Amino acid sequence: MSNTPLIISAAIVGAELTRDTYPNLPLTPDEIAEAAEEAVNAGASIIHLHVRDENGLPTQRVDVFETVTEKIRNRCDCILQYSTGGAVGTPVELRCNPVSLKPDMATLSMGTMNFGSEIYENTEETITTIARAITDNDVMAELEVFDFGQLETVMRMVKKGLVPERHHMDFVLGVPGGMAATISNLVMLVNRLQEGQTWAVAGLGRGQLPMAMHSIAMGGHVRVGIEDNIYYRKGELAVSNAQLVERVVRIAREYDRPAATVDQARQILGLSE
Amino acid sequence: MSNTPLIISAAIVGAELTRDTYPNLPLTPDEIAEAAEEAVNAGASIIHLHVRDENGLPTQRVDVFETVTEKIRNRCDCILQYSTGGAVGTPVELRCNPVSLKPDMATLSMGTMNFGSEIYENTEETITTIARAITDNDVMAELEVFDFGQLETVMRMVKKGLVPERHHMDFVLGVPGGMAATISNLVMLVNRLQEGQTWAVAGLGRGQLPMAMHSIAMGGHVRVGIEDNIYYRKGELAVSNAQLVERVVRIAREYDRPAATVDQARQILGLSE
Amino acid sequence: MSNTPLIISAAIVGAELTRDTYPNLPLTPDEIAEAAEEAVNAGASIIHLHVRDENGLPTQRVDVFETVTEKIRNRCDCILQYSTGGAVGTPVELRCNPVSLKPDMATLSMGTMNFGSEIYENTEETITTIARAITDNDVMAELEVFDFGQLETVMRMVKKGLVPERHHMDFVLGVPGGMAATISNLVMLVNRLQEGQTWAVAGLGRGQLPMAMHSIAMGGHVRVGIEDNIYYRKGELAVSNAQLVERVVRIAREYDRPAATVDQARQILGLSE
Amino acid sequence: MSNTPLIISAAIVGAELTRDTYPNLPLTPDEIAEAAEEAVNAGASIIHLHVRDENGLPTQRVDVFETVTEKIRNRCDCILQYSTGGAVGTPVELRCNPVSLKPDMATLSMGTMNFGSEIYENTEETITTIARAITDNDVMAELEVFDFGQLETVMRMVKKGLVPERHHMDFVLGVPGGMAATISNLVMLVNRLQEGQTWAVAGLGRGQLPMAMHSIAMGGHVRVGIEDNIYYRKGELAVSNAQLVERVVRIAREYDRPAATVDQARQILGLSE
Numbered sequence A, B, C, D: 001m002s003n004t005p006l007i008i009s010a011a012i013v014g015a016e017l018t019r020d021t022y023p024n025l026p027l028t029p030d031e032i033a034e035a036a037e038e039a040v041n042a043g044a045s046i047i048h049l050h051v052r053d054e055n056g057l058p059t060q061r062v063d064v065f066e067t068v069t070e071k072i073r074n075r076c077d078c079i080l081q082y083s084t085g086g087a088v089g090t091p092v093e094l095r096c097n098p099v100s101l102k103p104d105m106a107t108l109s110m111g112t113m114n115f116g117s118e119i120y121e122n123t124e125e126t127i128t129t130i131a132r133a134i135t136d137n138d139v140m141a142e143l144e145v146f147d148f149g150q151l152e153t154v155m156r157m158v159k160k161g162l163v164p165e166r167h168h169m170d171f172v173l174g175v176p177g178g179m180a181a182t183i184s185n186l187v188m189l190v191n192r193l194q195e196g197q198t199w200a201v202a203g204l205g206r207g208q209l210p211m212a213m214h215s216i217a218m219g220g221h222v223r224v225g226i227e228d229n230i231y232y233r234k235g236e237l238a239v240s241n242a243q244l245v246e247r248v249v250r251i252a253r254e255y256d257r258p259a260a261t262v263d264q265a266r267q268i269l270g271l272s273e
Ligand SMILES: [Zn+2]
Pocket: A011, A014, A015, A048, A050, A083, A085, A227
């Protein structure tokens, strides 16, 4: 039983969600910052961040990321992780831009795939470009792996020096077109990691809670939040990101893995050096 | 996410434990019955039963099983599961005897193996003999599988009609000499089961809580209790069997899998027909 | 040990290969038909077919498929399997067209992915469109699965009726961007198939021979040919498709799985009904 | 594709086989030495050795091992590997004795289990005792692992210094009571090995040929011989051990893994230092 404190990452906004499907969706800088603070107070140590423009649409504009970052920093300490995924279809130059603000972490999606009826495009060139932006800005990469071949792509590209060797791994499971959120799949993925590699899992939809449970007991870390799953339980919308975080905290406490403080999370991830 | 109610089996006595290592160990019929009642009140629906003689030593004597059964029945409703394992070294005739009392269930261990520095002996002949006693008394078998080859033995012996096709499966993981209590091992085992087969896992020692967590999230069932693990957490003895049951109940509730009532457990296991 | 005759599929042309990298590449209808005949004589029962236009470029033109088909049919009996993959970038309408000629089989690629530095695009809509063309023409589909999530997509789309339930499965392993050609990966995939599902594996590059070996011993079927691998051994170009087929035939014979005749292959695949 | 030369171990006698079931069984020292020579000429580099007494019964008598060893050494060079398994039921002191002759290698069975209707007894104490004899005589151990838990026992006992860290691993699959000879099981086992660990597989009965095929393609090594399997193919007894070796050699040659010479085998196993 690993008793490393549990790093909880809160995916509080996302790029695809709208108020139509989730009325409590934070959109303005203030709303996002408030949601971040609540999540951190609930036990999250990483905020996985997407931002929205004046019309509530997903954007990779640097000024918006800057504003939101400032507002979050004013409210609470946390590890800020910018998404470089953008919305489906965002050009790669735009996806990279916010990394110049030097957040603690930034995501790096490791392959192209169907994402439901859309294509989520991450060519090798895109990956290389974003990886370079991340490295050049001295940011820590969180690699987003959606399918098994993408994990093997990580190894190939790390070996070639195209992807940073020092990274945090995130398995995003349950996208229609990627790997399903099953324990069998998670074990296959984790069994392929190098010894000592830190990892988290983000289960989509109804896969969120089971993946969190398994990860707690496997010594991994956890991502929850409305970006990935808007329900608290079947048929019942989550009240907030904080509510989803709180449940994970309670379960982790029963398991004797307390939620990591921000400082503990920095140390576990090697961000405090 | 499977929301089948969770069947919790409490292994409240065991055959090897002594008061030296676990002072609160129930030994007399009254103590055992009281421990059973507490476990059931805490949320267990199956009592996995070993009994002790006047000297506190493990015994397969029918009269002792009868006395304890009566005392438990007077206190609470539960599914009574007799161990036919006995202590290491108990002859097979003795191991079988209590089955004549027609408990709800009885265990059937599926192979010979090292059990730490001892041998736990279950030859094919032993298995066949105990299986016949179970079938002849119209009792439901819980198959105890400690290693991968034993699961393949189940399939082989079921095919030959030597082991009842209708059974509940219990993976007992963490015996030195058997398979370790890891999620990787549990997934391998569960992936080999027939569709629809009910199963539980009993993790030994510090494997108890992780195996329970995983099983809750996998749609399996759980065995806990001092027979398998005397600690509540590292360095802290469990106060009682009930305390170990209660934690599983709380986690399962967070997962929206309520602890099964005795009636629900009977239905899930097909004991109510 | 499964002694079902071994169905060998020969991928004799491909869409990406040029004479620069493989001088013996068959391009004209006559050359392709001759290569097909040689492969069949060597032991192949399925010809996996791409065709080329007057400039040697990959094409999905119906008239070219028709000409090549006629020439092959004049030379030998075989199961003709048209590729609907086209080259990277071919529009979906064109990819579908040759299916109207009602070959025995046609391929159906089950997802979008990086294919080296390119994107191989198969959106859910593309898959659905090609699947409909296949079904409407009463052709048998061979599903091309390049990564684990694509196998789960198969199950999802079969359940929805979007992909034919009766199909032959082909795992194409070793594409940079898909799953690597390892036995660990092949076992994971095969373990997820339904009982009785026929399957083959095509290992790319140096993965071709190992995947063939494993498949022979697992009761699967095999695809070889210069489309997937131009080397007979390290540093030594294959003389012909037939040479690659012959080695598999020899190994399969040692294993007591004779290469399937065309009639046997039809029967195993359910094409003779 | 690993092109390390293939170490073929020939199990030419065994402890349980009789002339009733296999008429060509070598029994006398001369017959055994002749069978060894034939196997080596066919391509084996290790002779896995059991010997028989004047009545053809299995024995661990030192003088018989000595006589047979001398006769083999007079005929050919090979790596001699003594079995310390003995027949089912042989006491541990007797099992150890021949190790004093300092063969190149000796076997060490890693657990107790059902072996069909018998028990094959290898308590932790037995393992420790034999391991000490092996180490004290500066012999290389081949660890015989029959089930998954036994592999975990290896790790546990190596860590405690009870089993030599430097060893060759042999998975013996297909014993009723142990793990079945399936590729799924072999992959699970191999995936748990340390990087660089040399290993072989011995498939019993009809599992012998499939396990050999897979191992060739996985970079492992192979044990064949009548001890494990008396049939060349279904319903046809093997003519000799050499015949079984020859088939593996032919397949390995097709795969470009030539059978290791004795010198190559010594080097691969680290015996030449
Ligand atoms: Zn995101």
